[in-house]
Amino acid sequence: MADDKQEIELMALLQDEKQKSKAFNQVVLKYQQQLYWQIRKMVLNHDDANDVLQNAFIKAWNAIDSFRGESKLSTWLYRIAVNESLTFLSKQRTLHIGDDLEDVMINKLEADSYFDGDELQLKLQKAILTLPEKQRLVFNMKYFDDMKYEEMEAILGTSVGALKASYHLAVKKIEAFFEEEKTL
Template sequence: MTAATDEQILVLLQQPDSREQGFRLLMSVYQERLYWHIRKMVGTHNDTDDVLQNCLIKVFRNIHRFEGKSQLYTWLYRIATNEALTFLKKAQRRATDSIEGHAAVFQLQAEASVDGEKLLQKLDAAIGALPEKQKLVFRLRYYEEMSYKDMSVRLQTSEGALKASYHHAVRKVEAALKEGL
């Protein structure tokens, strides 16, 4: 993504007669990257589509607030992250007892040979049971192999705090995986 293309998108979005064209261009350039970022946080396709739609609506309504102090994708990424976190918090509140929901997955019995599918289910459940910040940091570091420096810029927090969150998340995931083995 070049800065010129971001500039073109922003110019189109700022003009009333080309705003829709600018938004279509923004979506064609960034929608897939935002989808996969959100998908790693919320887990399912349907939830991801809902969060992405909310994200894009927020972008469309607030593009005039983009100050250009960062790259356009960084601003979009932050909005997507906040929308996903808001979704996850609402989902957690709606769950009558989220711990019981995760406990069912942890009760898988270990077999003589390790079943890869069950192991993946346990890993997903262990990650899903993490506090939101630890879950986000774990997924960015483990799945996307993002550096602490890049995470620090994107999430606007210190590298030390991110390292601590990742360390705690790894310990919790390891403990959950060892529980049934």
């Protein structure tokens, strides 16, 4: 409830030309971490996540006048961050034609000084990369952030039933990946 009140106040400030940039800075401060981690789990590398996060906030800033509050501000920002992540990955796929983008990403992650996962955590990232991009989003939101399906529905525009099925399938695929690795 406190969050809703704060969001209403922020929205009022964002509509005031004189207060707009200050209010947007508050938006950045409030949501940067949630959005960063969401993006980071998709692009894996810190430098790439930083670029995508900046892009997401700049898109939000440029479109803030058209935001009418039909959804929660956080949902709207998440949607922008998700779109920016998917756009980034699609550009990377075009840039690395002929290579397996997932292999490129894992290599980059292994070289990333801002990743200190153990062997199993690295293997989990490899397993997650075998999922289709939208299923990766669903898995990350549920498994790591324990996000409510209703919230995910608002961000991804997919029904709760489909999201539950997608998550269940993602878990099965990941467990199967680990089982297969055992036999190697």
